[in-house]
Amino acid sequence: MMKTLQVALGDRSYPIHIGENLLSESDLFTAHIRGKEVLIVTNETVAPLYLDTVKTALNDYRLESVILPDGEQYKTLDIMQLIFDRLLEARLSRQVTIIALGGGVIGDMAGFAAACYQRGVPFIQVPTTLLSQVDSSVGGKTAVNHPLGKNMIGAFYQPQCVLADTDTLKTLDDRQFSSGLAEVIKYGLINDAEFFDWLEQNMSLLVSRDPAALAQAIARSCQDKATIVADDEREQGVRALLNLGHTFGHAIETGSGYGNCLHGEAIAIGMVMAADLSQRMGWLSTEKVTRISNIMIAANLPVTVPDKLSSADFMNLMAVDKKVQDGLIRLVLLKDIGQAIISDNYDGDALAETLAKFTAEN
């Protein structure tokens, strides 16, 4: 049973297909490939598992592939050069379609490369992790990291379609899987309290990777995100809500060194910190903060700051985060479960208390 959602973005609209065994469905690919040339971008972990399946589905095309090293620490302009090298060495024209086969890092880099190659060629997202299926493959944000900040160099660039094959989740390791659950929980917190309740009820099914529960959670997450993105493609307003947990989270990722803390783990902690700050502002009850912390724990996610990050480290790292306007740190906070807001009108002392609490033992 394949579910299909549509991301409504005018002439950049595209479908998201969610279901089992999609990688071998040639028609799902070919409906979105205009020319005769295809470059598959994947990594050394995913390639042995799924590259041949996709190649078989596309054997009518002139196929090239590039296999990148696996990990957030490789999401750089230097590694992206390997994609351009392959495109040029293989003399692929501006009619080429790029297929991103992998997790969020592959999607971000292959998508950004597609945005830039000959000033823009089409691409298809084939996310193979839970995180990328519910988050990075929806919405057209592509980027690479800079040593001084995550996702600082990139483009808004929409794919032709997204194929989320739930079979690929079977091979995910537990940390990667839980990291994806953090983004799923995020949608409930932002604007979908009903979904948050459902997640509390079904977390043990999800953690055991029950296929039906997973398909439902992925579809609901994509729908929630697609709705927000359709309202605000270029993040002028409500789209910034999707950054719930991300300002704290990016600081945690950067401060602990790319690759040491998974993205979903970092934003899980970031969401708990945002809840703590929201509670200090009198917006969230202690009971709701506990529910938020508990659902993270149920999803096998961390809720404490790792390593030796200090309050000063946080302030320093958050100031270069891109959710800053003219020097003022804007945060996504919670008025309630299911009601996130963008605020630069919180109490600075409360922020200091939150940072002090979470870094007390560091």
Added chain:
Amino acid sequence: MMKTLQVALGDRSYPIHIGENLLSESDLFTAHIRGKEVLIVTNETVAPLYLDTVKTALNDYRLESVILPDGEQYKTLDIMQLIFDRLLEARLSRQVTIIALGGGVIGDMAGFAAACYQRGVPFIQVPTTLLSQVDSSVGGKTAVNHPLGKNMIGAFYQPQCVLADTDTLKTLDDRQFSSGLAEVIKYGLINDAEFFDWLEQNMSLLVSRDPAALAQAIARSCQDKATIVADDEREQGVRALLNLGHTFGHAIETGSGYGNCLHGEAIAIGMVMAADLSQRMGWLSTEKVTRISNIMIAANLPVTVPDKLSSADFMNLMAVDKKVQDGLIRLVLLKDIGQAIISDNYDGDALAETLAKFTAEN
């Protein structure tokens, strides 16, 4: 007397101001700067001449600058990293405005960096060469080179405005100046026969850098280009006419090594080659081919292929040029002076004869 043209691109429309002493006109800048932060991107040749003037005009802003090495050989992703490094080290936010102060290379790199930094920040083009004033600052094409092809990595990204200060042309060396005249002549050849006639009459004035003649030529060139770009921003159709001389020219630039042959010099030769092929197709008279060659010579431009490029080199280099669709080389050719066409329907033998003629002594 400042002339102002408008490039009509819907909500991405912008003005081009052409005149003397524009660099010190604060108002021309501030009308197009939204935040409080400005990064000026320039190079080691232009900085000593004009950086202080622009800084003085902008002394109400938080100003940062980055000075890149000068030359087409530095138009690479690696050098563009220096722009990102400066942006991040200076903690400039997504409210920053980037000012490109220099020739086409600076405009292409600063514009592409603006397109990518935090997925897009505004930028202002301040072209200081004739070539960039009439060509690269109009139309929103930004890019860097790859060792295997020119402008292979880039974005379509429009500036907030273009300030073409004709005073800056006084400091141009003769080769750079003539290189700009090649693009001016190109507009006459593409679709403006009246302008071509005017250029034939006024070439000696232009070569002597007569201010009034220059202002007229720049404004007419920008107008011709702006009209074509407004019809076809993303080069799906008529915009490709602007590549007259460029397929041959890019092969000459790449084959002779970036930096050895200036862009305008290479496309001057490329236009003469396109005229030769058009004559072999029976479209252009011998007399018109001679007029085209003569106007290049009058502008102090080369009309013969430099170095040791062979016909095989040309075929090899042209095949990766981006004006290729599914393996077939498309060329911009001339039905007449002032009537360029995009064609993949010419005689392959005639192309071979043109290449043989122009590479006979190599």
